[in-house]
Every structure is written in C-alpha cells, then in structure tokens.
Amino acid sequence: MTPQASVLVPPNISWPALFSKLLPLVLLLLLQARWGCCHPQCLDYKPPFGPQQPLVFCKEYTKFGCCDLSKDEEISSRFYTIMDNFDHSGFTTCGKYIRSILCQECSPYAAHLYDAEDANTPMRVLPGLCRDYCSDYWWECRYTLSLLLEDLGNPPQFANLTSAIEEDHKRFCDVLELKDKQYCYPNVLTNAELNANLGLVREDPKGCLELCLQEVANGLRNPVAMIHADDGSHRFFVAEQLGYVWVYLANGSRIDRPFLNLTQAVLTSPWAGDERGFLCIALHPRITTVRKAYVYYSVSVKKEERIRISEFTLSAHDDNQLDHSSERTILEVVEPASNHNGGQLLFGHDGYLYIFIGDGGRAGDPFGKFGNAQNKSALLGKVLRIDVDNNDDGAPYSIPSDNPFIGESGAWPEIYAFGVRNMWRCSIDRGDPATGAGRGRMFCGDVGQNKYEEIDLIVKGGNYGWRAKEGFSCYDRKLCQNSSLDDVLPIFAYPHKLGKSVTGGYVYRGCQMPNLNGLYIFGDFMSGRLMSLKEDVATGEWQYNEICMGRDQTCRFPKLINSYYRYIISFAEDEAGELYFLATRVASATARAGVIYKIVDPSRRAPPGKCSIKPLPVKIKGKLIHFYPKEEFVINKKPTTTPIPTTTPKTTTKATTIKKPPVRKPIIIIKPPMPTRQTSKRPPASPTKAARRPTIKTTGSAIKATIKTTAATAVKPTAVQMGAANPATTASTGYRATVLTAAFSRIAQTSVSPTPATKKNTGSPSLPLNLPQPPPPTPPTSLKRPQTAGISPARRKHPAALTTTWAPYSSQKPTVTPTQKQKTPASTTAPGARDDKPSPGKKLASAAEGNQVHKRPRGRGGHGSKKRRGGKRRPAGTVRLVSADGSSDRGRVEIFIRGEWGTVCDDLFTGKAGSVVCRQLGFTTALAVMKRAVLGAADRRVRILLDDVECDGGERSLLDCKRSRVGKHNCSHEEDVGVICA
Numbered sequence: 001m002t003p004q005a006s007v008l009v010p011p012n013i014s015w016p017a018l019f020s021k022l023l024p025l026v027l028l029l030l031l032q033a034r035w036g037c038c039h040p041q042c043l044d045y046k047p048p049f050g051p052q053q054p055l056v057f058c059k060e061y062t063k064f065g066c067c068d069l070s071k072d073e074e075i076s077s078r079f080y081t082i083m084d085n086f087d088h089s090g091f092t093t094c095g096k097y098i099r100s101i102l103c104q105e106c107s108p109y110a111a112h113l114y115d116a117e118d119a120n121t122p123m124r125v126l127p128g129l130c131r132d133y134c135s136d137y138w139w140e141c142r143y144t145l146s147l148l149l150e151d152l153g154n155p156p157q158f159a160n161l162t163s164a165i166e167e168d169h170k171r172f173c174d175v176l177e178l179k180d181k182q183y184c185y186p187n188v189l190t191n192a193e194l195n196a197n198l199g200l201v202r203e204d205p206k207g208c209l210e211l212c213l214q215e216v217a218n219g220l221r222n223p224v225a226m227i228h229a230d231d232g233s234h235r236f237f238v239a240e241q242l243g244y245v246w247v248y249l250a251n252g253s254r255i256d257r258p259f260l261n262l263t264q265a266v267l268t269s270p271w272a273g274d275e276r277g278f279l280c281i282a283l284h285p286r287i288t289t290v291r292k293a294y295v296y297y298s299v300s301v302k303k304e305e306r307i308r309i310s311e312f313t314l315s316a317h318d319d320n321q322l323d324h325s326s327e328r329t330i331l332e333v334v335e336p337a338s339n340h341n342g343g344q345l346l347f348g349h350d351g352y353l354y355i356f357i358g359d360g361g362r363a364g365d366p367f368g369k370f371g372n373a374q375n376k377s378a379l380l381g382k383v384l385r386i387d388v389d390n391n392d393d394g395a396p397y398s399i400p401s402d403n404p405f406i407g408e409s410g411a412w413p414e415i416y417a418f419g420v421r422n423m424w425r426c427s428i429d430r431g432d433p434a435t436g437a438g439r440g441r442m443f444c445g446d447v448g449q450n451k452y453e454e455i456d457l458i459v460k461g462g463n464y465g466w467r468a469k470e471g472f473s474c475y476d477r478k479l480c481q482n483s484s485l486d487d488v489l490p491i492f493a494y495p496h497k498l499g500k501s502v503t504g505g506y507v508y509r510g511c512q513m514p515n516l517n518g519l520y521i522f523g524d525f526m527s528g529r530l531m532s533l534k535e536d537v538a539t540g541e542w543q544y545n546e547i548c549m550g551r552d553q554t555c556r557f558p559k560l561i562n563s564y565y566r567y568i569i570s571f572a573e574d575e576a577g578e579l580y581f582l583a584t585r586v587a588s589a590t591a592r593a594g595v596i597y598k599i600v601d602p603s604r605r606a607p608p609g610k611c612s613i614k615p616l617p618v619k620i621k622g623k624l625i626h627f628y629p630k631e632e633f634v635i636n637k638k639p640t641t642t643p644i645p646t647t648t649p650k651t652t653t654k655a656t657t658i659k660k661p662p663v664r665k666p667i668i669i670i671k672p673p674m675p676t677r678q679t680s681k682r683p684p685a686s687p688t689k690a691a692r693r694p695t696i697k698t699t700g701s702a703i704k705a706t707i708k709t710t711a712a713t714a715v716k717p718t719a720v721q722m723g724a725a726n727p728a729t730t731a732s733t734g735y736r737a738t739v740l741t742a743a744f745s746r747i748a749q750t751s752v753s754p755t756p757a758t759k760k761n762t763g764s765p766s767l768p769l770n771l772p773q774p775p776p777p778t779p780p781t782s783l784k785r786p787q788t789a790g791i792s793p794a795r796r797k798h799p800a801a802l803t804t805t806w807a808p809y810s811s812q813k814p815t816v817t818p819t820q821k822q823k824t825p826a827s828t829t830a831p832g833a834r835d836d837k838p839s840p841g842k843k844l845a846s847a848a849e850g851n852q853v854h855k856r857p858r859g860r861g862g863h864g865s866k867k868r869r870g871g872k873r874r875p876a877g878t879v880r881l882v883s884a885d886g887s888s889d890r891g892r893v894e895i896f897i898r899g900e901w902g903t904v905c906d907d908l909f910t911g912k913a914g915s916v917v918c919r920q921l922g923f924t925t926a927l928a929v930m931k932r933a934v935l936g937a938a939d940r941r942v943r944i945l946l947d948d949v950e951c952d953g954g955e956r957s958l959l960d961c962k963r964s965r966v967g968k969h970n971c972s973h974e975e976d977v978g979v980i981c982a
C-alpha cells in the first residue's frame with residue numbers, strides 16, 4: 001500500500017539504544033517544560049473563542065475569551081446584585097474590584113486564574129489575584145469578599161471563615177493570591193508573551209504550529225480511507241486495506257456488520273508496505289437517491305494484477321450495508337508492477353467521478369518509450385474523469401463532453417490530467433465558509449521518486465510533469481528540456497530529508513477550529529511529519545508551516561492527546577468539515593494498529609452553539625461496538641517530571657512507536673465544569689438583611705454599619721494616633737455600605753439643598769429611613785453610574801484602571817511610593833498640626849462635619865485665630881477627609897485656611913498632592929485621587945479655597961505647593977477632589 005517503492009520497511013532500530021542516546025536531550029526538554037506553563041482555557045475545559053455578539057459588560061473579552069453574550073449578561077446581573085449593597089462611593093471604590101473579579105470568568109486564561117486547568121484538582125472559587133492587587137483590594141474593599149462568596153452560594157470551604165479572613169490581610173491574600181506572578185490577575189493581562197499571539201494557533205519557536213489530536217477510532221488494519229455520506233447522518237465510513245469498510249455513527253460507535261466485505265476479492269498481503277489492496281471508496285454525491293458507491297482495489301485476474309473500479313448499490317434493507325451481489329465493474333487497468341497503484345477516487349463538484357491512477361510502478365516510470373505518465377494512450381499515470389450517472393442501461397460510464405483530450409487522436413478520452421506519478425490522497429476544497437473562495441479546487445499529493453514530494457492543484461488538461469520532472473526539478477533531462485512539456489508546477493515540493501512519501505490532505509473548512517480555515521493540512525507516510533500550506537491570497541504563494549504536537553500544557557484539554565503513530569496513511573473530512581488523519585503503528589494490512597485522529601486547535605474554538613450539529617437518526621441493524629480511546633490523554637499524564645520512559649516526547653512522532661500506552665478508561669472529570677452560581681434571584685438587600693450580618697459590624701474597621709462609629713473600634717493605629725488632623729471619627733476602611741448608609745449618602749450628597757445638613761449627617765439612627773431604591777437599573781453598557789461620569793471609556797478598558805487617577809498598578813503599593821522615601825516619615829504630620837492632637841478620650845468631630853455650615857470669618861484677620869472647643873489653635877493647611885459614611889481614610893478633601901474649612905479643586909491635583917494630604921492625616925500614601933467629586937461634593941456654602949494645586953509630593957501641606965491664591969478659583973464643587981489614603 002505504500003505508494004513509495006524505496007525504504008518500505010523501517011530499519012530495525014533498537015529503541016532502547018536510541019533512547020538512551022536521546023536521554024540527555026529529553027531531560028533538557030523536560031526541564032524546559034515550564035515554558036508553556038499556561039495556556040488559554042475556559043472554565044469548561046475548552047479553548048477560548050470570539051463571541052458571536054459583542055459583550056457589553058466584560059467588554060475587554062469581546063474579541064477573545066470565555067464568555068458569550070448570555071454569560072456576559074449573567075455576570076452583569078450578578079454584579080449589580082452585589083452592588084446593590086453599596087452606596088455610591090462604595091460603588092465607585094469597590095465596583096471595579098467586583099467587576100474585575102467577576103469578569104475573570106471571561107478571561108481567556110480563566111482556567112488558569114481559577115486553577116481549573118487540571119480537571120482532577122480542586123478549582124478556586126474566585127480567580128487568583130496578584131499579591132499587590134489583592135492588597136489594594138483588601139485595603140479598600142475587603143468586606144466585599146463575603147458578598148462574592150455569597151454570590152457563589154457560600155462555598156463550604158469558607159463557611160465560618162469569611163469574616164476572619166476579611167479581617168486578616170495576610171490570610172485574605174493567602175486565599176486570593178495566585179502565586180504565579182506572571183499569570184495572576186491583573187498581570188496576566190499585560191504579560192507580553194502570553195498576549196502576543198493570543199487566539200492564534202500556537203507556534204513553537206521554529207514556527208511549527210502546535211496542534212493536538214483526539215483519538216476517534218482505533219484497532220484498524222491499515223485504514224486507507226475515511227469518507228462521509230453527506231446525507232445529514234454524520235456517519236463516517238472507514239476502509240481497511242484488506243477489503244473492509246466499516247460504518248461509524250456520529251457518536252463514535254461502530255456498526256459490527258461491515259458496510260462492505262471485499263476481503264475475498266482484494267489482492268494484498270500482510271507485507272508491511274504492500275501498496276496493493278482495497279484503496280478507496282466514494283459514495284455517490286446523491287447517495288440517498290442514487291444509492292451507489294464506487295470502490296478502487298487491487299485484484300488478480302488470470303495471474304495478472306489489475307486495479308479495478310467497481311460500483312455497488314446500497315442494500316435495499318439496510319442503509320449501512322452495500323448489496324454485495326450488486327458489484328459492477330466500471331474499469332480495470334492492468335498494473336505492470338505491484339507498486340504505484342494510485343488509489344484515489346472522488347466525486348468533483350461537477351458530479352463526475354475522478355480516478356487517480358499511478359504510473360504502473362517500478363522506478364522512473366520505465367514502461368514504453370517515455371513512460372506511461374506522459375503517454376496519453378495509456379491510462380497509467382493519469383487523472384481520469386468519467387460520468388457514472390444514468391448508467392443503468394448500457395455502458396457503465398460515459399465521457400463528460402468537456403474532457404480535455406476528447407478530440408486528440410490516440411489519447412484516452414477519460415484523461416483529465418496527466419504526468420502523474422502516484423497520486424496518493426486528493427481532496428476538494430469546500431471553499432471559505434463565508435466567501436466561498438477556493439471552492440472546488442482539487443489538491444493532490446503526488447509521491448516522488450528519489451528527491452522530492454509534491455502537492456499539486458489539479459486542473460483540467462494539466463500536465464504534472466512526471467517523469468520529466470520530480471517536484472520542481474528535472475528527473476528525465478531530455479524530456480524536461482522539451483519545450484512542449486508545458487507542465488503545471490506543484491504548489492509545494494519538499495525534499496526527502498523531510499519525508500519520502502507524501503500523503504495528500506485537505507483544506508480545513510470546518511467550523512470548530514476557526515484558526516485553521518484555509519489551511520491545507522497534509523503529511524508524510526514515511527517520516528510521520530504533519531505539514532500545512534496556507535495561501536497568501538495577494539501573492540498566490542503558499543506558505544509552509546510544519547505541524548507539531550502541542551507540548552507541555554498546550555494539549556491539556558479533556559480527551560486530547562499529543563502524539564500519534566507515524567505511518568500517516570490518509571486524511572479525511574467529516575460531514576461538518578472537521579479534519580482527521582488515519583495512521584498506524586505497524587504498516588501491515590493485518591495489524592490492528594491503525595488509529596483515526598481528529599485534528600484539534602487548542603488555541604481557539606468556535607463560539608458556543610455555532611457548530612452544533614444534529615445528526616439525522618440512522619436505522620441500525622446489527623450490533624454497535626462502542627469506542628474506547630486507548631491513547632493516554634495529556635490531561636491524565638503525570639507532570640513532565642515523571643521518569644522519562646513513561647513520558648512520550650512531544651514533538652517527535654517516532655516516540656509513539658516505542659510503546660503503546662496502556663488501555664485507559666474514559667476520563668472522569670470530578671470537578672463541575674463551572675462553579676454553580678446563584679444569579680439575580682437574590683432580592684435586593686434590605687435593612688433587615690444588613691442587620692443580619694453581625695459579624696461584619698463587630699469588627700473594628702467595618703464601615704458597613706456607618707451609623708455606629710464607636711471610636712473604640714477603630715483599629716487602624718495610624719488613624720487613631722493622628723486623629724487630631726482627621727476629623728473623621730470612624731476608622732472604617734472597608735467600603736461596604738449598608739442600606740442605611742446608602743440612604744445617608746444620598747442625603748449627604750444633596751449639596752444643592754440649601755437646608756443645613758447638620759442634623760442629617762451625623763449618622764444618627766433617627767434619620768428618616770427612606771428605604772433606598774435599588775440603584776436604578778443601569779444599562780449594562782458600562783460600569784458607569786452617575787458618580788463615575790468622569791471616567792473615560794479608554795481607561796475603563798483596563799479593568800484595573802477603572803478609576804480615573806490610579807497610579808500605575810505596581811506603584812499603588814504604599815511601600816513603593818516614592819513620596820514615602822522623602823523626608824517626612826509616614827506618621828508625621830505638618831508640624832503645625834502636631835499640637836493639635838486630641839487629648840485622650842476626647843470625642844472627635846463627626847465625620848459629617850464637613851456638611852455643616854461654617855461661619856466665614858469676617859475679614860482676613862481671622863487667620864489662625866479661630867479656637868476649637870479644646871481651645872487649641874488649628875494651623876492653616878490642616879486637612880481632613882469628609883465622607884458620607886465617616887470613613888477616615890477617604891473622602892472629599894477639605895483644608896483649613898484662615899479660620900475656615902474649604903474645598904480643593906481637582907484639575908491639577910495628582911497623586912503627589914494626594915500623598916501630601918494623606919501624610920498630613922497620618923497615612924503612608926494616597927492610593928487614589930478621586931476627581932469630579934466622586935467622593936462627594938461640598939455644600940455650596942462651603943468655599944472653594946484652593947485651585948490649580950500642583951505638588952511635588954514632599955510638601956508639608958497643600959499650602960506649600962504651587963497653587964492659585966487662596967479663594968481664587970474657576971471651578972465648582974463638581975470638581976471637588978477626594979483622596980483615598982492608605
């Protein structure tokens with residue numbers, strides 16, 4: 001069956017000996033295994049995809065990720081359900097964290113972020129964060145963890161733990177952190193190596209395309225062909241060289257009765273590399289009505305070897321069997337030698353039957369004056385085209401009227417193309433699914449003589465050059481220089497160091513692997529090399545890439561394997577256009593060592609639902625034989641540190657012949673494909689619900705219950721210490737607001753109201769308790785609520801940059817803030833503020849003080865003269881943060897100048913200015929500067945005291961910064977600046 005005369009039997013290599021030589025190399029490869037640590041993968045253990053419709057919530061994953069629109073909507077709804085627990089400032093601060101965390105399900109690296117790449121280990125309930133990001137999250141929004149967990153249905157492993165974790169920075173981040181610094185969120189977004197070719201076919205450093213395989217059938221004896229009926233049944237028919245054709249159902253089960261049993265007639269032998277035998281089958285394109293099939297096989301007639309093309313009719317009782325008594329010979333061609341029997345049969349889009357016949361054998365096409373292939377009075381070395389329709393009466397076939405040599409004397413009218421050596425496997429391009437481009441092209445692999453293997457595009461009347469040429473080079477010099485040769489050059493030829501017997505393949509036009517569209521995939525029978533060609537439409541040139549098996553983690557998807565047996569006998573396409581190849585471990589017609597592999601691109605799949613097929617039911621007579629894969633799934637293999645002999649080297653197909661892996665039962669996935677989510681079923685939070693969360697309130701820094709503010713619960717040492725300069729009495733640092741605070745904040749924010757807010761903003765529980773409306777149904781187009789109006793869409797693209805003025809992510813960590821290194825120690829405030837410390841036990845001013853009306857001092861003489869209750873003078877430049885919920889570490893910035901508290905405009909205010917403010921208040925640094933009154937706008941009676949403030953960061957107070965004159969400004973309270981300190 002080997003279409004190549006030379007080197008038919010592989011040399012007897014001692015594998016153990018070879019292997020010991022390779023050992024150091026293999027070890028090295030194993031050491032490098034980390035290189036491919038993490039591959040794009042979704043939580044359903046499948047590759048990511050480009051959604052069919054754009055996402056509206058997790059927009060950054062619209063081009064490529066793990067969510068389609070309905071998943072996106074589900075996440076959006078979960079987000080708003082969670083965010084119902086927040087007031088506007090909480091929303092602003094924590095929304096971005098919640099959103100980013102929820103949206104990681106859509107990340108193309110979702111499985112990695114959730115530790116879900118290995119289906120046999122437990123999966124995280126929340127995506128793994130980078131340590132710094134986790135720290136920021138903890139500082140700002142730690143109490144949202146319980147909301148997230150609640151949204152996940154309170155996973156048992158966190159039962160009774162959540163509040164403890166929330167309080168403990170280290171434990172919190174130990175739980176949420178993903179140790180891998182490159183692949184944790186958000187670093188994974190910016191990792192250049194990971195993102196460079198995201199979504200494209202993965203290539204190794206040499207440009208070899210890394211694909212994976214799925215075992216589809218096994219135990220076959222030299223499977224030479226696999227075809228489908230194109231009748232909606234999605235069955236496939238597999239031919240074995242010794243003369244069987246088997247029917248496989250769409251689900252992989254095989255019917256035990258053969259579709260065809262020609263074993264008695266077929267001429268072949270168990271000799272490895274025998275090119276004779278049952279070589280091909282083609283079903284009539286209208287099989288359901290015409291009910292005919294055509295076969296191509298070797299036969300011995302009167303001691304003469306022939307190839308025979310014959311016709312069978314489907315059994316009247318069983319669509320899965322041919323009527324064995326119906327055989328009708330269409331054509332027989334005498335073969336002068338036992339090799340080069342050709343063997344391809346297919347129907348063109350024109351409805352005609354194409355027959356590909358070899359040159360008759362031996363080396364160099366020796367028969368006749370100039371061989372058979374260039375001789376149009378021989379059928380050998382040709383592509384024939386015949387019409388088998390309407391042949392029931394009379395001749396078995398007719399000649400299509402436009403066959404190219406119909407009028408040429410001495411030429412067989414059946415000839416469609418010539419100059420063929422031994423075409424082994426041809427296919428017809430279905431055309432681009434969208435544009436139809438390429439449709440109908442006929443590709444063939446033509447096996448070469450001593451030097452070159454070639455791929456040809458078959459055209460009517462074409463001369464493919466043999467024996468004048470082999471590939472692009474001359475074989476028979478005299479013929480080659482004959483100007484009348486006028487041959488069609490191959491689209492590609494490769495030398496024998498890459499392989500010695502081409503197996504033509506298919507142009508991929510299926511649905512499931514969008515990356516492969518238009519790729520012509522073929523292989524070599526002797527070297528086991530898989531190869532691809534892609535046409536550059538602009539130049540018409542074909543670009544070559546080898547195909548290798550995905551290494552390391554690349555193929556760690558359920559059911560995938562990354563090795564194959566190296567005798568690549570044939571390629572195939574199923575009814576949906578997915579691509580397969582047929583190979584065997586032992587190239588003998590009697591060895592049950594053949595496997596059918598489906599080619600899988602692990603880099604990208606089609607969006608869910610796009611490729612679903614519904615096979616039409618098939619009436620089955622006889623029994624079904626279920627399929628059990630025998631090869632070991634990559635996912636079940638031990639990590640690459642396993643002792644060598646059990647690990648199959650990834651890129652060499654040779655290794656596959658070393659040892660057959662043990663038979664495995666189908667994989668059992670013990671993890672659920674997705675965490676179960678409770679989505680928007682949960683009613684909006686109510687006061688009672690909030691009150692039912694005692695654990696949250698009891699903790700010192702909890703702000704959730706903003707009402708309370710027992711100063712004693714303040715846990716942040718710096719805040720307590722520096723309380724004098726910090727009028728906010730609650731040391732709350734979290735940002736989860738209860739419904740009550742949501743109500744407060746609404747009142748507090750009504751800065752346009754002329755009514756003094758004094759009584760309303762004290763946090764007294766006696767406030768009018770308007771049940772808050774759940775936040776208005778926000779169109780899920782963005783995170784934008786009114787408060788975030790100033791955020792530009794561009795910034796929102798990066799989840800971590802949701803808020804306007806974040807410093808680059810890495811610099812948010814207090815310890816790396818440059819300002820901290822400057823002269824002022826973290827706990828030192830401006831000197832003037834130092835003696836303003838409260839006496840112990842003294843009640844601190846209410847957080848809501850900022851909304852009180854401050855009397856403006858008359859005249860300028862008021863500077864510094866105003867006394868507080870304690871009789872102490874408040875120095876000019878003292879600052880405080882005013883927030884609706886009384887947070888000490890964040891709020892609108894107010895500065896005390898000349899006896900009066902006023903606000904600061906935001907337009908030139910940066911993180912450096914923010915750090916001046918924060919250090920005055922005893923914090924280390926400013927985590928964020930919030931512009932456009934995101935942390936609240938002052939009542940209009942509060943003066944705007946500073947504008948155009950530009951600081952270096954080292955100043956003792958804002959008054960020392962570059963700025964406009966006190967009280968001179970061209971802004972409004974809509975531009976009040978706020979800061980978040982840490």
Ligand SMILES: *[C@@H]1O[C@H](CO)[C@@H](O)[C@H](O)[C@H]1NC(C)=O
Pocket residue numbers: 156159160
């Ligand atoms: C959580 O606490 C409850 C009540 O104390 C207890 O019954 C339950 O077993 C605890 N669950 C876990 C997982 O510790």
Ligand SMILES: *[C@@H]1O[C@H](CO)[C@@H](O)[C@H](O)[C@H]1NC(C)=O
Pocket residue numbers: 249251252253624626627
């Ligand atoms: C495959 O499909 C056939 C026909 O629908 C059914 O009888 C058989 O049980 C299926 N095999 C498997 C493994 O599900």
Ligand SMILES: *[C@@H]1O[C@H](CO)[C@@H](O)[C@H](O)[C@H]1NC(C)=O
Pocket residue numbers: 258261262263264
């Ligand atoms: C195929 O045919 C041969 C001879 O006709 C017979 O011996 C053999 O049992 C058949 N095989 C099957 C699977 O039916």
